[in-house]
Amino acid sequence: MTTADNNAPLKGLVLCGGYSTRMQEDKSMIAYHGVPQWQYLTRLLQSVLEEVFISCRPEQAALFDYPQLITDNVPNGGPSAGILSAHRQQPDTAWLVLACDLPLITAQTPELLIRSRDPQQAATAFISPVNELPEPLIAIWEPAGLQALWQNVMIENKNCPRKTLLSASIKLLTHPFAAEQFNANTQEEKQEALRKR
Template sequence: MSAPLSALLLTGGASRRMQADKALLDYAGQPQLLRAWALLRHIELVQAFVSLRPDQRSEMLRGSLPALADSVDSVGPVAGILSAQQAYPGHAWLVIACDLPLLDARTLRSLVSARQPGKDATVFVSRHDGLPEPLCAIWEPSSAPLLRQRFEAHHFCPRKALLQLQIHALPSPGNALDNINTPGELLQARQQLEPN
């Protein structure tokens, strides 16, 4: 029997390259955090949370949604994933980064429908390098021991963890997983999403 599926929207990043909180960036009149949260309505889930750093709890928009604060050192996305696995150890986690403004409900539904609970994770591969995409993926409970082991060894890259796990890899969904890290990428994404 497969583990219950919960969702984790990662919003705890420092956004150093963007120099602005990526979760609060506006696309077509709506903050990206709310755009991404709305996509979760299209998936059958047990529960959904916004992942954040403890110092972000008082931020108004994040505070309006169910939240899971990092319970381990905030060292990037792996902190959010580990914290969720620790809080609900029997759950699988649909993990989504908040900097994917081109992500759509069809892409999420295809990921969930292709889920293979017998693997450690179900993932898309990157259209750029063919490597597994860790931040729009389903992490099964069986992935937790390796993630924890790597974290304790100060290895914080979730993609490299996927390379050590048994994964079910799906073809790239095109530009749906293009993340936005710089002001230039932000401008390009807005041009794609906003009517002229």
């Protein structure tokens, strides 16, 4: 992999490659806003970025009526596989990453990330209101941060993007609308999100 300079172009990446085991239905297909969640998040990122990609497993590709797909092509699975597959395809790009399990998110969240972006850091990320740790799946990953993730996952077998952020120099933000960071991973959380949206 190559390491880019600090003026990397920024593109969007919607992570849809999970197995949704706890939800028991594909989280990227849930229609919290009248359209499948992958479509809602893609449109949301398209309102603030010129190029937006969907990350998914190869066997999912036919599910998405969308031209800009990046299918997982690195081992180990999990969200790291999606992020690193994008990095492998476009190593000089910074990625604004959104997980597909964010039913309450609005455009103000990526807008804040973009306004606050520090390309000199490995990443720009929000502090989780749940555990006060960096939130790796609502974040801007710079090429240097992605290179560190690549090293951790592919060489040291540490498949955790949050641990990469914890060991890197990053810009941390407190979200003024922290409810937008709510993750829906179970049927109970899905119903909670439907009540709140």
